[in-house]
Amino acid sequence: MKHKELVSWLNKWEGEGIISTEQKERMLSTFQTEDRGMLLRLLPLFVSILLGLSLLTFLASNWDGMSNEVKLVIIFMCVPTFYIAGALFYHKGKNSLGIGCLFLGVVSFGVAMLLISDMFQYMAYSASLFFFWSLFAFLFACLYRHMLLIGTAVLLSGIGQVYSVSAFQTVHVGILLASTLGIFYLMYKEERWGYDLLGALLIILQWCILLPVSMHNETNIAEQLVQCTIPFLMLVLLMMFSYVRKTDVCEKVVLISLYFYYVFNVLLPEVLTVEVKSFVIMIHIIAVGALLIYAHRKWRAFKIYEMLLFLPVLFITNETVAEWTILLIAVLYPIGMLLDGYAHAQQQKVAVGSRLFIVSMFAAYFQFGFSYMSKSAFFLIGAILLTGLYLFLSRKEKQILKEEKK
Numbered sequence: 001m002k003h004k005e006l007v008s009w010l011n012k013w014e015g016e017g018i019i020s021t022e023q024k025e026r027m028l029s030t031f032q033t034e035d036r037g038m039l040l041r042l043l044p045l046f047v048s049i050l051l052g053l054s055l056l057t058f059l060a061s062n063w064d065g066m067s068n069e070v071k072l073v074i075i076f077m078c079v080p081t082f083y084i085a086g087a088l089f090y091h092k093g094k095n096s097l098g099i100g101c102l103f104l105g106v107v108s109f110g111v112a113m114l115l116i117s118d119m120f121q122y123m124a125y126s127a128s129l130f131f132f133w134s135l136f137a138f139l140f141a142c143l144y145r146h147m148l149l150i151g152t153a154v155l156l157s158g159i160g161q162v163y164s165v166s167a168f169q170t171v172h173v174g175i176l177l178a179s180t181l182g183i184f185y186l187m188y189k190e191e192r193w194g195y196d197l198l199g200a201l202l203i204i205l206q207w208c209i210l211l212p213v214s215m216h217n218e219t220n221i222a223e224q225l226v227q228c229t230i231p232f233l234m235l236v237l238l239m240m241f242s243y244v245r246k247t248d249v250c251e252k253v254v255l256i257s258l259y260f261y262y263v264f265n266v267l268l269p270e271v272l273t274v275e276v277k278s279f280v281i282m283i284h285i286i287a288v289g290a291l292l293i294y295a296h297r298k299w300r301a302f303k304i305y306e307m308l309l310f311l312p313v314l315f316i317t318n319e320t321v322a323e324w325t326i327l328l329i330a331v332l333y334p335i336g337m338l339l340d341g342y343a344h345a346q347q348q349k350v351a352v353g354s355r356l357f358i359v360s361m362f363a364a365y366f367q368f369g370f371s372y373m374s375k376s377a378f379f380l381i382g383a384i385l386l387t388g389l390y391l392f393l394s395r396k397e398k399q400i401l402k403e404e405k406k
Contacts, residue, residue: 049100068119075112082108083140090144099146106137106152127167130160131174138182145190153182154198161210170214176206187241196249200238204257207234228314229284236291236310243295258309259356262330266323266363281315288312305336327367330360358390 082105090098110133137153157179208231242250316322337353
């Protein structure tokens, strides 16, 4: 909670007689002490990272003048030193210094592999370097469970997969499996929303975006199943994981990702559908439908507007029908969220729904208006429509907020 929000809530409770003035001052002083304590704990982390980076940049500036033997000696001395120093500092209770050194160890490990491959002119035919780099990063992330190490491991896995798909037109199976197992382990062991958010984003990037792109094949049924079914299965599994953990972070990321998938297809309708065999369509509907029904009965009742996001629009062969169906889903989902928020007086849901509705209207207006109107009229009318929508939805949000306060 931000300091301004805390002050406003404490003033409200003081006015209602829930807490006294002394209690309010004590709470504020405690918050400020904890805030300062966190900053002090982060200072050693920054110090260790800056010292390590100064050493690495010094070596880099003199790198060209060294022989290969000297370079190898420096590499095999620096990398283990960072890891050993980090482990020693951490086990002695100096956690920030330890995490900083471990972070430098992870970074220097990848840099060392790059330098060695450059020294011996190694030609890469896959993203193996990023596989070993992310594997070591996840190993230390799982051992020490610090957000800096976890974020580094997630970032390396994502960059490695993007590089693999762009350079070799396929995902790296090692990175895919290792990072998925690692992030699920961290999400299961540490019940923190930050870990859930990073994990959901990494899984969606790899399983739902890069994997289908690299597996497109119009004749191979197995690859069609991977392209069209596995992404939706992973999304449903993420939602089921969210229900088991009794947290809604993964669920929200999944639903918002599906929504933006439809918005993206509104703006670029030529990528709507894929040509697949009827057997793949049947397997997709049965598998995803069974998982949704199981989750619906065991954990939570889906709303109709949420179920719309899982419709198999991908398999509609008529492009005109597919375009209009996706447009309807992109518009009906935020409308359903708005109506649900109004019905249950949920200010947060109304706020999110109103913003998504503006995005949907903008996408639809941009798609259809840009082709049939003059450019000046297009931008002018668009600005007027969005301003009107903003004012109307802001007024509704304020009404809901007043009802919640009452």
